[in-house]
């Protein structure tokens with residue numbers, strides 16, 4: 108599969124390493140264009156491609172990994188979505204480094220707001236709870252799998268992202284809809300920033 112990233116910073120690069128290891132191609136993009144990404148894709152290795160935002164957004168699965176304050180202008184700058192899966196990995200923090208007060212998005216979950224700004228995309232909230240060091244570390248720790256949460260309104264898209272994250276080695280927990288699950292996993296919610304491990308197989 109070809110996976111695009113909108114944003115190519117710490118979070119997108121950590122995600123890309125897993126996706127490349129799982130055998131996917133990753134088209135990384137930022138606001139400055141492919142030439143600014145040559146060093147990053149060289150470091151990531153074969154399968155990593157420096158792309159335009161439009162090329163990245165045209166992939167069947169796309170990771171949104173830009174700072175919260177850049178989300179509206181970034182989404183507004185992209186072509187219309189045509190059913191791609193948009194993985195929302197953002198956290199709603201404002202620009203000041205170290206300010207972890209979640210932005211107020213009114214009565215919506217942050218991913219519902221993103222879905223409203225990206226009509227035509229199938230938005231799946233995922234991975235926002237993981238820090239980059241944890242995302243860069245091995246998904247399996249002493250036999251226990253790191254837990255990744257997902258929320259979405261489209262079951263097919265959610266299943267695809269679940270399969271992708273399981274192929275990275277994570278234990279994936281489906282929290283429900285963009286609203287219900289989103290509020291639980293987003294910044295300020297009870298699972299935000301939790302670094303959880305699952306031991307053994309799930310007993311159903």
Ligand SMILES: NC(=O)c1ccc[n+]([C@@H]2O[C@H](COP(=O)([O-])OP(=O)(O)OC[C@H]3O[C@@H](n4cnc5c(N)ncnc54)[C@H](OP(=O)(O)O)[C@@H]3O)[C@@H](O)[C@H]2O)c1
Nearest residue numbers: 114115116117118137138139172173177181197198238239
């Ligand atoms: N760091 C973490 O621990 C972590 C973990 C999970 C989730 N997140 C979330 O992931 C998002 C990104 O975090 P990060 O740590 O990766 O930030 P970062 O290292 O600052 O990277 C941000 C990336 O976004 C790009 N960007 C900015 N404006 C853009 C635009 N208009 N169009 C396209 N690309 C644009 C930047 O490229 P330019 O050089 O072009 O500006 C840069 O590549 C944030 O919402 C953050 O809350 C972060």
